[in-house]
């Protein structure tokens with residue numbers, strides 16, 4: 263059996279590895295658009311901050327791929343699929359025939375179409391190539407602007423601050439990470455990051471990038487304010503990379519629609535990771551992408567395969583700032599319990615509906631995160647220990663917890 267995996271991100275690489283293990287006789291080929299060997303995208307922040315060099319992020323070197331029996335082609339973007347003859351064609355014209363095809367093309371970072379966005383010094387933050395280019399531009403630079411104060415934007419800001427740049431985050435909403443944090447936790451986070459030379463312009467809208475011909479000197483806000491900048495990183499979201507599937511007639515919605523076994527509308531083609539749309543949802547985290555890879559590998563091997571989505575917690579990976587959230591954040595129809603210790607830098611907010619925990623935000627101390635995640639996931643009634651819920655499991659008698 264010839265199994266072709268397109269996209270060597272975490273999902274594609276995991277799937278190729280599992281297929282090779284499950285089907286030792288199969289010819290497994292992994293095609294990646296990037297020049298690098300498969301690497302840990304989640305750890306790119308450590309490369310940006312200079313904590314590690316690129317080689318430390320490689321998860322599958324040539325020897326490991328060989329030992330697994332995976333034929334890997336870097337710098338081999340696939341430009342066309344021929345479903346009739348079951349083959350994929352790379353930009354260099356290499357043709358790869360398949361019996362089963364796994365699309366794992368992930369997402370691409372959105373580049374705001376602002377006037378001047380094509381100037382040198384304007385970057386996105388998605389790939390190892392992006393990070394290496396940002397690091398080169400940071401040599402001799404003093405001021406950086408990050409557009410977007412979500413999880414990735416803040417991680418980029420912290421990395422740039424760690425290598426000595428003065429960083430301003432331009433964010434459209436009044437507090438950072440508004441999709442994961444309520445206003446109280448967001449304000450505390452902004453203050454904590456302020457102590458590390460990260461400033462915020464918010465709510466504010468980036469309007470244009472300005473400078474000498476081709477170069478960059480400033481970012482102009484919609485209200486006319488000019489912020490001086492030697493480099494700008496746009497971290498304003500991602501879009502599922504579905505161009506290939508769309509051209510092959512696989513009718514993508516936000517992603518490539520798949521069933522619980524990751525099968526697309528074409529029975530010989532599966533889709534996994536951030537390019538897949540499962541039950542109307544496109545994932546944006548690595549854990550579900552890897553779980554989909556496992557399910558797809560099982561399906562390719564003819565085993566029972568089901569991907570079951572779980573609540574995805576989000577955590578900010580900036581050392582010294584413990585921030586965690588899961589479930590619904592500030593839903594309008596829920597009751598909230600808040601614990602706030604402003605001076606101690608500790609904040610908790612929990613949302614309850616019908617006596618069950620539906621969302622939680624923790625700032626400053628995230629040690630109890632697994633307890634709240636379990637309650638959100640299980641949907642257990644919290645009435646027996648509601649009074650002590652915000653203090654965490656250490657304050658709840660075991661008998662009350664078990665009674666739930």
Ligand SMILES: Cc1cc2nc3c(=O)[nH]c(=O)nc-3n(C[C@H](O)[C@H](O)[C@H](O)COP(=O)(O)OP(=O)(O)OC[C@H]3O[C@@H](n4cnc5c(N)ncnc54)[C@H](O)[C@@H]3O)c2cc1C
Nearest residue numbers: 269271272273295303339340367368369535536546547548
């Ligand atoms: C800086 C950073 C930090 C992150 N931190 C976290 C975190 O802390 N926790 C978390 O859960 N998630 C995090 N994420 C998100 C996580 O990286 C993604 O959820 C994960 O990478 C998705 O895996 P994927 O394999 O589906 O897609 P991707 O990682 O996007 O991989 C897709 C690959 O396919 C390639 N490709 C695309 N088109 C083609 C083509 N036509 N031919 C060949 N190859 C192609 C792409 O070049 C890419 O290498 C982070 C992301 C970034 C950028």
